Amino acid sequence: xxxIPTNSSSASERRFYFIFLIKVFLxxxxxxxxxxxxxxxxxxxxxxxxxQLSYYWEWLNNQLRIGLIYVTRLxxxxxxxxxxxxxxxxxxVTGYRGIAxxxxxxxxxxxxxxxxxxxISPVPARVKLWSIPAGCLMxxxxxxxxxxxxxxxxxxxxxxxxxxHDYFFNGAALILTLLMYMxxxxxxx
Numbered sequence: 001x002x003x004i005p006t007n008s009s010s011a012s013e014r015r016f017y018f019i020f021l022i023k024v025f026l027x028x029x030x031x032x033x034x035x036x037x038x039x040x041x042x043x044x045x046x047x048x049x050x051x052q053l054s055y056y057w058e059w060l061n062n063q064l065r066i067g068l069i070y071v072t073r074l075x076x077x078x079x080x081x082x083x084x085x086x087x088x089x090x091x092x093v094t095g096y097r098g099i100a101x102x103x104x105x106x107x108x109x110x111x112x113x114x115x116x117x118x119x120i121s122p123v124p125a126r127v128k129l130w131s132i133p134a135g136c137l138m139x140x141x142x143x144x145x146x147x148x149x150x151x152x153x154x155x156x157x158x159x160x161x162x163x164x165h166d167y168f169f170n171g172a173a174l175i176l177t178l179l180m181y182m183x184x185x186x187x188x189x
Contacts (some may be wrong), residue, residue: 027116072147123188
């Protein structure tokens with residue numbers, strides 16, 4: 001027998017989705033406010049709203065960038081590729097074009113959105129406590145996969161790196177993260 005939704009259940013579902021969309025929009029606005037306060041990477045620190053706060057943000061970005069570059073370099077060396085790091089910012093496989101890794105490449109925004117979605121989700125607090133750090137680690141693992149993949153694309157599919165970066169790798173990371181979030185909701189929500 002198939003249950004036919006009543007008007008009250010469909011109205012409550014519409015209300016739930018409407019509130020959820022408002023929350024997602026507020027998460028987006030929160031990130032935009034954070035960016036406004038911190039400033040953009042290309043803007044000199046002294047021209048930003050809160051230079052001291054921006055200094056620490058840039059320091060955190062640089063620490064993550066250096067870690068990701070060294071892990072990527074290690075994986076490339078396991079595959080037999082020699083690489084070099086320039087200014088703790090650019091990773092180059094010897095003989096090929098390098099990849100500059102800017103702040104936007106570090107997935108802080110992606111981690112913020114994922115963490116915020118888990119935070120507002122109807123899952124128990126104990127699940128939130130482990131799933132937020134686990135999700136952020138997975139996002140960074142996907143980031144390393146993307147950096148390794150982009151270098152391999154430069155070596156083996158030259159000319160495709162922009163399409164692979166913009167569509168394939170970013171899309172794959174988004175899909176995998178959404179699947180992880182949906183699995184979390186279906187199991188604990």
